[in-house]
Amino acid sequence: MSLHPVLHPVVDAVTRRIRERSRTSRAAYLERLRAAAAQGPRRRSLGCANRAHGFAGCTAADDKAALRDGAIPAIGIVTSYNDMLSAHQPYGAYPERLKAAVRAAGGVAQVAGGVPAMCDGVTQGEPGMELSLFSREVIAMGTAVALSHGTFDGVLCLGVCDKIVPGLLIGALSFGHLPTVFVPAGPMPSGLPNKEKGRIRQLYAEGKVDKDALLEAEAASYHAPGTCTFYGTANSNQMLVEMMGLHLPGASFANPGTPLRDALTDAAARRVVGLRTPIGEIVDERAVVNAVVGLLATGGSTNHTLHLPAIAAAAGIALSWEDFADLSAVVPLLARVYPNGSADVNQFEAAGGMAFLIGELAGAGLLHGDAATVWEEEGIAAYRRPLRLEGEALVRGEEVRESRDPAVLAPVSAPMAAEGGLRVLTGPLGRAVVKVSAVKPDHRVIEAPARVFADQESVQAAFRRGELHRDVVVVVRFQGPKANGMPELHKLTPPLGVLQDLGYRVALVTDGRMSGASGKVPAAIHVTPEAAAGGPLGRVRDGDVLRLDTERGTLELLVEAAELDARPVADAPADAGAGCGRELFGVFRRAVGSADSGASVFG
Numbered sequence: 001m002s003l004h005p006v007l008h009p010v011v012d013a014v015t016r017r018i019r020e021r022s023r024t025s026r027a028a029y030l031e032r033l034r035a036a037a038a039q040g041p042r043r044r045s046l047g048c049a050n051r052a053h054g055f056a057g058c059t060a061a062d063d064k065a066a067l068r069d070g071a072i073p074a075i076g077i078v079t080s081y082n083d084m085l086s087a088h089q090p091y092g093a094y095p096e097r098l099k100a101a102v103r104a105a106g107g108v109a110q111v112a113g114g115v116p117a118m119c120d121g122v123t124q125g126e127p128g129m130e131l132s133l134f135s136r137e138v139i140a141m142g143t144a145v146a147l148s149h150g151t152f153d154g155v156l157c158l159g160v161c162d163k164i165v166p167g168l169l170i171g172a173l174s175f176g177h178l179p180t181v182f183v184p185a186g187p188m189p190s191g192l193p194n195k196e197k198g199r200i201r202q203l204y205a206e207g208k209v210d211k212d213a214l215l216e217a218e219a220a221s222y223h224a225p226g227t228c229t230f231y232g233t234a235n236s237n238q239m240l241v242e243m244m245g246l247h248l249p250g251a252s253f254a255n256p257g258t259p260l261r262d263a264l265t266d267a268a269a270r271r272v273v274g275l276r277t278p279i280g281e282i283v284d285e286r287a288v289v290n291a292v293v294g295l296l297a298t299g300g301s302t303n304h305t306l307h308l309p310a311i312a313a314a315a316g317i318a319l320s321w322e323d324f325a326d327l328s329a330v331v332p333l334l335a336r337v338y339p340n341g342s343a344d345v346n347q348f349e350a351a352g353g354m355a356f357l358i359g360e361l362a363g364a365g366l367l368h369g370d371a372a373t374v375w376e377e378e379g380i381a382a383y384r385r386p387l388r389l390e391g392e393a394l395v396r397g398e399e400v401r402e403s404r405d406p407a408v409l410a411p412v413s414a415p416m417a418a419e420g421g422l423r424v425l426t427g428p429l430g431r432a433v434v435k436v437s438a439v440k441p442d443h444r445v446i447e448a449p450a451r452v453f454a455d456q457e458s459v460q461a462a463f464r465r466g467e468l469h470r471d472v473v474v475v476v477r478f479q480g481p482k483a484n485g486m487p488e489l490h491k492l493t494p495p496l497g498v499l500q501d502l503g504y505r506v507a508l509v510t511d512g513r514m515s516g517a518s519g520k521v522p523a524a525i526h527v528t529p530e531a532a533a534g535g536p537l538g539r540v541r542d543g544d545v546l547r548l549d550t551e552r553g554t555l556e557l558l559v560e561a562a563e564l565d566a567r568p569v570a571d572a573p574a575d576a577g578a579g580c581g582r583e584l585f586g587v588f589r590r591a592v593g594s595a596d597s598g599a600s601v602f603g
């Protein structure tokens with residue numbers, strides 16, 4: 001099969017459209033990048049005091065002489081280690097391992113800086129979730145602070161979860177002249193299946209099991225170091241970083257603490273020492289389109305309709321929701337991983353993983369197979385051959401030509417669905433995003449009276465009082481980025497799932513977000529303009545009939561336009577912007593842009 005067959009006309013057209021739209025901004029970005037690359041690392045022009053501060057902290061285990069001499073490649077490690085995220089806990093041991101591997105490859109490495117990492121699972125449904133999206137910007141700024149020391153020839157980024165990889169990418173792209181390799185840590189071994197966890201959650205929501213039983217199920221599902229095994233934003237991150245050519249071939253989903261994972265980590269360190277291609281050259285329009293294609297083909301997290309535009313903008317590239325929608329119409333769904341199925345990410349990997357996925361998409365002309373990678377000699381299409389262990393040696397495996405479990409990972413010739421299932425909805429309320437890959441066909445058109453709320457706690461209280469046991473479109477507004485930081489409303493999944501399973505016609509409409517792990521209930525999310533920016537969502541009233549039609553791509557409000565316009569916008573809830581650190585993020589709420597431009601504070 002040709003490595004670079006003819007590109008699908010829609011993939012080609014969308015890429016050209018993005019390139020044209022980005023022409024000026026991308027040219028300015030590349031000019032800045034190439035000027036910085038031509039200067040070389042600033043350490044060569046630093047004064048003696050500046051340089052001495054940079055290696056003063058070295059211990060006997062470090063390479064003080066090498067750093068003092070400044071002649072060999074100096075690698076900066078940006079780490080998001082903490083014990084709060086099971087996915088990031090393995091990073092605690094990485095710096096020493098990476099330093100040793102860089103040293104063995106003829107370079108020297110230091111931890112350039114650490115960035116914060118929030119576990120959205122711990123903060124889900126809690127006040128902390130209102131800091132979650134903005135933590136992406138803090139992580140980007142923290143990455144820039146780390147790299148601002150200016151003494152590096154290359155970068156190793158350690159991050160897995162939701163806002164962390166997007167933040168590291170945005171920050172690293174501000175130093176786009178530096179060759180950069182992302183170093184994953186891998187998913188935890190499979191525990192209680194996600195579908196069974198979801199079933200017990202619904203039983204608890206119905207009062208049929210107690211809290212002890214629920215905690216037992218949750219702890220059996222989330223049970224070890226490593227990324228949670230559902231296909232949420234964290235695992236979508238791993239997929240798209242590999243699709244963008246910033247991981248090593250096949251590095252995304254090897255489990256933590258295994259010989260393969262350790263070998264891949266050492267190989268990433270060796271690779272960055274010799275890498276000459278700057279990250280800003282790899283992240284071009286082709287890489288961005290490849291990331292969107294990978295997201296669509298795997299049914300990835302809706303959060304990437306925010307993160308990918310923000311990441312692309314950091315490289316001078318303008319990515320729009322229409323680009324997602326147009327690509328979704330031609331990219332088949334090839335993976336069924338929870339919430340889009342009952343398998344988990346370990347089963348995705350066992351079925352053939354990224355190597356099979358990339359081989360299938362490249363072979364069908366659905367991705368830019370010639371897009372650059374950190375593996376340099378070859379384009380992304382060659383990632384169809386993953387790195388694998390043979391004994392203790394890490395070698396390039398054979399091309400993964402067949403899926404080992406077509407019920408989990410299917411070929412383009414027999415996809416799970418003909419298209420990617422990510423849609424943009426338009427109508428009198430503005431625009432919204434909906435992911436249908438996890439919504440059964442019978443639930444993809446919902447028309448019902450609205451029940452309007454200003455926070456998710458009120459929805460849960462109304463559910464407990466039995467007020468939602470009917471056909472209903474639940475509207476939760478004032479959840480946008482300017483309102484309260486655009487939290488995920490994933491705690492609504494169990495009660496809305498109960499209503500759906502009872503046979504009611506149910507949907508959610510919100511200017512907030514859902515989790516990448518959300519799925520079965522049709523949800524029109526990221527409604528733009530948000531209510532807090534005067535959007536018409538603020539004029540919807542209880543009883544208004546809403547029609548969410550994911551097939552036609554419409555979100556209709558069956559109220560006369562004149563009447564809607566004559567209504568006052570509802571008052572925002574009393575300012576909850578304080579407590580839990582939220583008072584520190586007012587500057588972000590005031591500066592943040594719209595969801596369809598990535599909900600970024602960076603302009």
Ligand SMILES: O=C(O)[C@H](O)[C@@H](O)[C@H](O)[C@H](O)COP(=O)(O)O
Nearest residue numbers: 120121124232233234515516517
């Ligand atoms: O976007 C995501 O994938 C979510 O933010 C995810 O990282 C978060 O942790 C969920 O809350 C986990 O799912 P549960 O809340 O169902 O455990």
Ligand code: SF4
Nearest residue numbers: 119120121161228234
């Ligand atoms: S996937 Fe979500 S819940 Fe799991 S560790 Fe990452 S942020 Fe936390």
